[in-house]
Amino acid sequence: MTSHNGGVAELKFRDPGRARSLADALTRVVGEIERSPVSIMHVCGSHEQAIARFGLRATLPRSLNVIMGPGCPVCITDVPEVDEGVVLARQGVRIATYGDMLKVPGTSLSLADAQAEGARIDVVYSVAHAIELAKQVDEPLVFFATGFETTAVATSAAILRHPPSNFYVLSAHKYIPPVMEIVAEMPDTRVEGFLAAGHAATITGWGVFEPFVARHRLPVVVAGFEPLDILAALVRLAELIRDGRPAVENMFPRCVTKEGNLRAQEQLWRVFRPIGGRWRGIAHVPNGNLRLRDEFSHLDARKRFDIDLHTLWDFAPAGLAQECICGDIMAGIKSPHDCALFGKACVPHSPVGACMVSSEGTCKIWHQYGGHPDLAVDSGPWAAGGRTDHESQITNHKSQVSEGGGRGYCAR
């Protein structure tokens, strides 16, 4: 492991000494688990960004797999949900949505494709921005609402402020805790513990994971986003796995309490109810989708408009899409490098699957930052905290993130 740990001091840690001792502790604790490999899953695009951005995988013991699960809200927005937005837009209804949704593939068309055909789609940073747009026009405006609970609370707060009568919501919001249950039960995943995302837990509180831990006997550790926060959380999670102690631990107390933000939860559950539904490529997730309660059906685009998905059936689905393994990647069964399309037919400026569209998607993050240290030789550029040759090559494609046209906003 020394070759791996050799690069810690070179990484951009605020406290290299602490990073080194955490990396050493992680290596020791994982070594004390008498199984290999040990798989840990996180469910947050920002965690994957930080892990990749700061080269954390180069400091991890080889026998530890840190997998990104279904933590990218754009990626798990299901095909029929995108289709609903596309059909509405093609019917002439004005749509507002977060920028990362534009290129997410539907059955045959993305919102960007519909836009190219002349459909009117506005990219917004916030639901509040969509409401401002609605106030300026005399026609219906549908906010295609995507994202996890952290984003759904903003939608619910906006709805409770009595938006104008021409404002409608097409909710594709998702709720993270139930999908952890699904992934935990997938036989091929073999995840032994979860890192929970600090800011989502700011809303829900860490207590929300206690029933999960009791049911599945798997530990959950709430983690922050600094490289040191993530390393410390990994050490704690590895200790819980080693000791066979399924428990919830909060390693991000500066942001997360047990009960969470009760005011936000009250608004979230007043406006939304959880129902079962598919997450793209993953599975049907009981209680994983957030839909408007009947009290707010006058705002529900699904009630207001006749959304006939059959109108898309004349369009053939993209052939390459059949080869996309995005779902297996988000389930932790495969990695982007198992995909024949990754970095070849599927690149950020021309994505095939949703995981390459979003700045929170595993494929886009790996494409951008280089992915896994197994790509490089042991003592190679990764160990020095630098970029691999592979990464240098692939980043020549350049991200579209900083380009204009709304791609800069991410749909959370």
Add this chain to the structure above:
Amino acid sequence: MCLGVPGKVVSVDGSIAVVDFWGVRKQIHLDVVDQPVAPGDYILNHVGYAIRRIPSEEIAATLALYEELLRHPPEGDDLMAADIQSEIHGAADDQS
């Protein structure tokens, strides 16, 4: 992104605050945050809504990650820095 962005409250008018994010001022909604917010406080913004007031003793630790990522302007290949930049600039024109 679920990272959100911390900012310093400049003024508060009812349920809306003007918040400074590294020199960029935005209107941020206070409907969701569960503690009273006053000028000088730091909040964590997510899509134009404050989701948390950051306790004063934790501000420095919270800002550190962002300071590191914002030290060098993203060149288009740093997703995380670009996401933070877009979160900072995203609602700058939000007049709601």
